[in-house]
Amino acid sequence: MKLQGKVLNAGSASGDVLVLDEPLSFWGGYDPETGTIIDQQHPQVGAVMTGKIVVMPGTRGSSGTPGVLGESLRLCTGPAGLVLNKPDINVTAAALVVSTLYDMHCPVVALDETAFRTLHARTPISIEADGSVTQQA
Amino acid sequence: MVQLSEYDERLLSGAEGKAKQLAMQVMLKAAEVSGAPCLIDVSLAHVNSCFYSGEVGVDFAEFLLAEGGTVAVPTLTNVGLIDLLHPELRPEKSNEAAVKGAKRLMAIYEQLGCEVVWTCAPYQLKKRPGLGDQIVGSESNAVAFYNSVLGARTNKYGDFLDICAAVTGRAPLAGLHRDECRRGEILFRLADIPMALRQEDIFYHVLGIVLGWESGSQIPVIDGLPATASEDQLKAISAAGAASGSVSLFHAVGVTPEATTLDDAFQGGKPDRVVDISPQMLIKARDALTNSTAGKLGAVCLGTPHFSYTEFQQLVPLVEGRKVHPEVNFYISTSRFILDQVREKGWLAIIEQAGIRMIVDTCTYFTPVVNGIQGRVMTNSGKWAYYAPGMLKLGVVFGSMQECVESAVRGDVWRDEQLWSGEFWGRAAV
Numbered sequence: 001m002k003l004q005g006k007v008l009n010a011g012s013a014s015g016d017v018l019v020l021d022e023p024l025s026f027w028g029g030y031d032p033e034t035g036t037i038i039d040q041q042h043p044q045v046g047a048v049m050t051g052k053i054v055v056m057p058g059t060r061g062s063s064g065t066p067g068v069l070g071e072s073l074r075l076c077t078g079p080a081g082l083v084l085n086k087p088d089i090n091v092t093a094a095a096l097v098v099s100t101l102y103d104m105h106c107p108v109v110a111l112d113e114t115a116f117r118t119l120h121a122r123t124p125i126s127i128e129a130d131g132s133v134t135q136q137a
Numbered sequence: 138m139v140q141l142s143e144y145d146e147r148l149l150s151g152a153e154g155k156a157k158q159l160a161m162q163v164m165l166k167a168a169e170v171s172g173a174p175c176l177i178d179v180s181l182a183h184v185n186s187c188f189y190s191g192e193v194g195v196d197f198a199e200f201l202l203a204e205g206g207t208v209a210v211p212t213l214t215n216v217g218l219i220d221l222l223h224p225e226l227r228p229e230k231s232n233e234a235a236v237k238g239a240k241r242l243m244a245i246y247e248q249l250g251c252e253v254v255w256t257c258a259p260y261q262l263k264k265r266p267g268l269g270d271q272i273v274g275s276e277s278n279a280v281a282f283y284n285s286v287l288g289a290r291t292n293k294y295g296d297f298l299d300i301c302a303a304v305t306g307r308a309p310l311a312g313l314h315r316d317e318c319r320r321g322e323i324l325f326r327l328a329d330i331p332m333a334l335r336q337e338d339i340f341y342h343v344l345g346i347v348l349g350w351e352s353g354s355q356i357p358v359i360d361g362l363p364a365t366a367s368e369d370q371l372k373a374i375s376a377a378g379a380a381s382g383s384v385s386l387f388h389a390v391g392v393t394p395e396a397t398t399l400d401d402a403f404q405g406g407k408p409d410r411v412v413d414i415s416p417q418m419l420i421k422a423r424d425a426l427t428n429s430t431a432g433k434l435g436a437v438c439l440g441t442p443h444f445s446y447t448e449f450q451q452l453v454p455l456v457e458g459r460k461v462h463p464e465v466n467f468y469i470s471t472s473r474f475i476l477d478q479v480r481e482k483g484w485l486a487i488i489e490q491a492g493i494r495m496i497v498d499t500c501t502y503f504t505p506v507v508n509g510i511q512g513r514v515m516t517n518s519g520k521w522a523y524y525a526p527g528m529l530k531l532g533v534v535f536g537s538m539q540e541c542v543e544s545a546v547r548g549d550v551w552r553d554e555q556l557w558s559g560e561f562w563g564r565a566a567v
Contacts, residue, residue, distance in 0.1 A: 061383070070190075
């Protein structure tokens with residue numbers, strides 16, 4: 001099915017999916033060198049985001065999220081794209097700065113809660129520059 | 138569509154240079170994303186972008202510096218990675234790129250015109266914002282403290298956003314800048330929690346963890362804190378709640394400025410949800426802050442967020458005339474401003490004679506790890522205990538300030554049995 005989202009950072013990407021059950025603090029909860037979730041209290045601790053379309057219910061914790069996510073995108077250890085369930089100015093800032101400084105474009109899209117819940121990890125997701133998010137059922 | 142002022146337009150046009158132009162583009166994007174009708178002036182900023190999380194931060198700062206990106210409002214710096222008075226604590230050989238990058242970043246933020254206070258607790262400085270002041274906070278504990286305890290208004294502006302807001306002096310009129318978005322949403326009641334426990338400092342750290350877990354992105358209101366709750370105790374809630382969750386504002390009835398009464402906290406409305414905090418919830422959060430039950434005590438770390446004057450006042454009688462065990466490294470991180478006050482008061486000599494080392498400008502739970510922090514580490518900070526296992530891959534033991542001091546002197550973890558008994562936490566005696 002095809003879902004229409006709000007573009008937080010434009011770009012297109014597709015890939016296998018990683019679904020996070022809880023928000024994540026990139027700073028303190030994610031290692032930008034390896035793209036791995038390290039927050040011991042997070043249900044997906046140990047999961048690797050590199051090259052994935054990450055479906056996540058927003059961020060939490062530290063204000064260091066943009067710096068860490070931005071560094072991961074710069075190092076190419078980061079997600080290929082991000083699908084959120086609400087706008088997030090900090091994730092947006094990371095993607096915008098990386099786009100500006102390095103001309104590397106990680107698409108970030110916000111869906112509404114109901115559309116967001118239909119996404120899963122069984123089949124790949126593709127994100128288009130217009131903010132549309134497509135996944136086989 | 139975001140309504141732009143003449144000032145916004147001028148910055149966007151590039152007339153004030155490329156740095157101000159990019160900074161305004163970032164703030165405009167944040168305004169669009171958060172649905173703000175316009176941008177507003179801010180009177181102060183506290184920025185976290187001076188903390189090294191990778192070369193991207195240095196590259197961004199170099200661009201701002203090269204293109205005239207000086208700050209437009211008083212801007213305070215959060216902690217950096219390096220204690221500039223004791224740089225040997227994180228020697229370059231431990232991680233050359235990070236240490237070199239961190240020093241360069243801290244130097245740039247000074248050149249951008251920031252007041253280099255290097256503290257995560259800027260509300261402990263002499264000047265601080267008042268009720269209703271529109272400001273820009275970044276460090277999550279300070280955002281929660283500024284909003285909740287002082288009634289100033291900010292959202293959690295992370296890296297890049299914080300310095301762009303400082304360079305433009307503008308922020309989106311959205312979220313916690315707006316009256317209607319500061320309304321309490323979840324009521325947490327403490328009826329089942331013994332009064333004696335509510336006097337203990339560690340209760341506030343544990344309560345913060347619970348609020349973070351339970352609140353999601355909603356605003357919690359606590360009913361049942363003693364009116365005498367101190368700023369240090371409210372700091373504990375702010376830091377722990379912003380670490381385990383996303384608490385950027387909490388109300389405490391009869392304690393915080395926007396919650397003189399329960400009705401004030403909900404702005405005359407009704408709570409979306411009511412949660413009666415149980416002893417089991419507190420005990421679960423408390424025990425989650427200790428991940429190691431055996432092994433040698435290697436270090437004790439206090440001061441996350443930075444130790445305050447009143448916390449030093451609490452500490453001095455506990456350490457006076459005593460000696461930390463030679464195999465334990467005891468660090469306290471604080472700000473230079475507080476350190477000067479502690480020195481003037483004569484407390485610094487007492488603390489250092491006990492074998493305790495002071496750290497400024499940074500914190501002990503960042504990597505590369507400060508030398509001497511190994512084995513099991515004990516702390517009285519819920520925030521430290523929350524982040525350290527993931528970042529430092531260490532055994533962590535959470536306890537009260539007194540338990541931390543006693544353990545440091547003995548060289549092994551010591552527990553105040555009464556403080557950890559089930560009854561004290563409200564669980565019926567088994």
